[in-house]
Amino acid sequence: MSNIDQIPVRVTAIKQVAPLIKEFTLEPQDGLLTPFSPGAHIVVEMVSTGSGTDKHSYRNAYSLMSDPLDSRQYRIAVRLQDDSRGGSVYMHQQVEVGTQLKISPPANLFAPEWMAKKHVLFAGGVGITPFLSYLPELQQRQAEFELHYMYRSKQTGAYSAELQENLGSGCSCYDADLGNRCDIAAVMSGQPLGTHFYICGPEALIDAVRATADGMGVPASAIHWEEFAGAKPGLPFVVELSRSGAELAVAADSSLLETLESADINVPNLCRAGVCGQCVCDVAEGEVEHRDSYLSDREKQSGQVMMPCVSRAAGDRLVLDI
Numbered sequence: 001m002s003n004i005d006q007i008p009v010r011v012t013a014i015k016q017v018a019p020l021i022k023e024f025t026l027e028p029q030d031g032l033l034t035p036f037s038p039g040a041h042i043v044v045e046m047v048s049t050g051s052g053t054d055k056h057s058y059r060n061a062y063s064l065m066s067d068p069l070d071s072r073q074y075r076i077a078v079r080l081q082d083d084s085r086g087g088s089v090y091m092h093q094q095v096e097v098g099t100q101l102k103i104s105p106p107a108n109l110f111a112p113e114w115m116a117k118k119h120v121l122f123a124g125g126v127g128i129t130p131f132l133s134y135l136p137e138l139q140q141r142q143a144e145f146e147l148h149y150m151y152r153s154k155q156t157g158a159y160s161a162e163l164q165e166n167l168g169s170g171c172s173c174y175d176a177d178l179g180n181r182c183d184i185a186a187v188m189s190g191q192p193l194g195t196h197f198y199i200c201g202p203e204a205l206i207d208a209v210r211a212t213a214d215g216m217g218v219p220a221s222a223i224h225w226e227e228f229a230g231a232k233p234g235l236p237f238v239v240e241l242s243r244s245g246a247e248l249a250v251a252a253d254s255s256l257l258e259t260l261e262s263a264d265i266n267v268p269n270l271c272r273a274g275v276c277g278q279c280v281c282d283v284a285e286g287e288v289e290h291r292d293s294y295l296s297d298r299e300k301q302s303g304q305v306m307m308p309c310v311s312r313a314a315g316d317r318l319v320l321d322i
C-alpha cells in the first residue's frame, strides 16, 4: 500500500478466541469503512514502540472476517506465529484497545466463484477467517455449501461452537487434539459436477487438497486457495537501487518490500505472500533466494526478476533496477 492509501483505524475490542488467536475489531477514526467482497483482506501496518533502530514497522496481510456489508468496523483474527518476524507478536503483545493502526483498503484474491453449483470450503486453524466473510452472502444467496474446519483446540480452535450452531450439519469440525481427522478424499468424492473447492490454511492442507483434486481429475479452475504465510525472516543484506544509487539495509526480520516502503519507495502489492505477482521487481545484479509461488522455475532461474514481498538476496548484496 502506498502511504496515501492508508486508512487510520482504532482498535475498539480485542478477544482471545483461541489459545494462540486474538480477534481485533478495527473502527475508522472518522466516517465509515468501505464495504468489501467476501474473501477480501487488508494490510495492517504496525509500528512497534522504541526509538532509533529499535523502531520497526511491519505490514502483514489479514483476511477480513466481519460481515462484508458492515462499514462500521472490520474484524481480523491474528494467530501468534511460531516463526513470527515480529508482526504477530506485536499484535498479540503491544496492541491494546485504543491503539491506532493504519490499514490498506481491502483487496480480494480469494473471492467465491458464484457460478459454482456448490461450494466446499476447507479451513485449517486461523484459515477459517476468510470463510467467515463468505457465510453471510452464501446464506443470503441460499447457495449450496459445506464447511470442513480442521484445528487443534489447544491452539487454534476458534469459532467452532458458533459455526456448528449457525450451520448445523453444513459445518464439520475436526479437532486434531481429539484425534479427529478430515478424510479429504471422502469429502471431495461424490460432489456434484460444477462444485468448486476452496482451501485456506497451512501449506500442508493446501497441498493435500490440491493433490487429491488432481488425482480425482477435478479441473484446476475449480480449486481456489489462499495461503496466509507471509514473509519469513532471513539473513540481513544490502539492496542497491540502480537508478538512484541509493543503498538500503534489509534487516533479518524485515522483508525487502517493507524496507523499500520504509524508504518511501512504493511497489504495487496485494498479497504480500508471494502469490499475486503484483510486486515483481527487475533484478540488475546479485543472486536471489526465491521464496514465492508466483514466478515460474524458468523466471526464477533467469535471475532477472523477483518478488520482494517474500524473496531475499542469496548473498549479502542485491541490485534492483528501480
Ligand code: FES
Pocket: 268, 269, 270, 271, 272, 273, 274, 275, 276, 277, 278, 279, 280, 292, 294, 307, 308, 309, 310
Ligand atoms: S505482493 Fe503479491 S507477490 Fe508480492
